[in-house]
Amino acid sequence: MSGATAELPLFPLRLVLFPGALLRLKVFEARYLDLVSRCLREGSGFGVVCLREGGEVRSGAETVRFEDAGTLARLDEVDAAQPGILQVRCTGTRRFELTGSARQRDDGLWVAPVRELPDDPAVAPTPAMHATVRALANAIGALAQQGTQPFAAPHRFDDAxxxxxRWCELLPVPLAAKHKLMLLDDPLVRLQLVDEFLRQRGVVGG
Incomplete structure (x- = not known):
C-alpha cells in the first residue's frame, strides 16, 4: 500500500499485534478460511485490529466494535492438520489506520479503507534504559529454558x-493501553513508558 489508502480485509482479535510479533491462529470460520486461501494465492496479508466489543467468532447479530488502527499480518506458514481447520503462523509488519468506516461483507468478513503508518525509526535505547534491555534478554533466556520461543530471531536489542x-507483548496491561503504546510514533517514548512501568513494579532496579 505504501502509505496510500486501500481496502484491507480485517481480522478482529482480542489482542494487540505489534510490528515484529509472532501470531498463531487456529482458523475454522468460512470467512477466514477463504481469506487465508486468498492471501496465499495473492501473496497478500490482512489487518489485525483489537476488539473492544463482541467476540472473535461470529455470533448472530452480536455487536462488534474494534479499534480504528491495527497492524498488517504477513502469512508465514499454513498447516491444514485437520479438515476445515488451518493452523496459521503470521508476523506483524506495518501499522495502519482506518481512513473510513469498516463494513461487513455478506460472508461476515470485515473490510475497511486503510492507510499505512510509518515504521519506527531505528533508534538505539538510551543508556538509562539499558537495564530494561538486559531484563528483556534475561526474560527471553528464561522462556527459552522452558522451551518457549515467543519472539522471532534476530533479537534486536540495539533497537528501541x-x-x-517485545516488552509490550509480555506486560500484563489492558489492551487499550497496549493499543496506545503500539500507535506511539516515537519508539524512545514507548520504551520510556515501558521502563517506568517496570521500575514501578520492581522488575528493573532503580
Whole structure:
C-alpha cells in the first residue's frame, strides 16, 4: 500500500499485534478460511485490529466494535492438520489506520479503507534504559529454558522500538493501553513508558 489508502480485509482479535510479533491462529470460520486461501494465492496479508466489543467468532447479530488502527499480518506458514481447520503462523509488519468506516461483507468478513503508518525509526535505547534491555534478554533466556520461543530471531536489542514492542507483548496491561503504546510514533517514548512501568513494579532496579 505504501502509505496510500486501500481496502484491507480485517481480522478482529482480542489482542494487540505489534510490528515484529509472532501470531498463531487456529482458523475454522468460512470467512477466514477463504481469506487465508486468498492471501496465499495473492501473496497478500490482512489487518489485525483489537476488539473492544463482541467476540472473535461470529455470533448472530452480536455487536462488534474494534479499534480504528491495527497492524498488517504477513502469512508465514499454513498447516491444514485437520479438515476445515488451518493452523496459521503470521508476523506483524506495518501499522495502519482506518481512513473510513469498516463494513461487513455478506460472508461476515470485515473490510475497511486503510492507510499505512510509518515504521519506527531505528533508534538505539538510551543508556538509562539499558537495564530494561538486559531484563528483556534475561526474560527471553528464561522462556527459552522452558522451551518457549515467543519472539522471532534476530533479537534486536540495539533497537528501541523492537525492545519496547517485545516488552509490550509480555506486560500484563489492558489492551487499550497496549493499543496506545503500539500507535506511539516515537519508539524512545514507548520504551520510556515501558521502563517506568517496570521500575514501578520492581522488575528493573532503580
Amino acid at each position: 522500538g523492537w525492545v519496547a514492542n
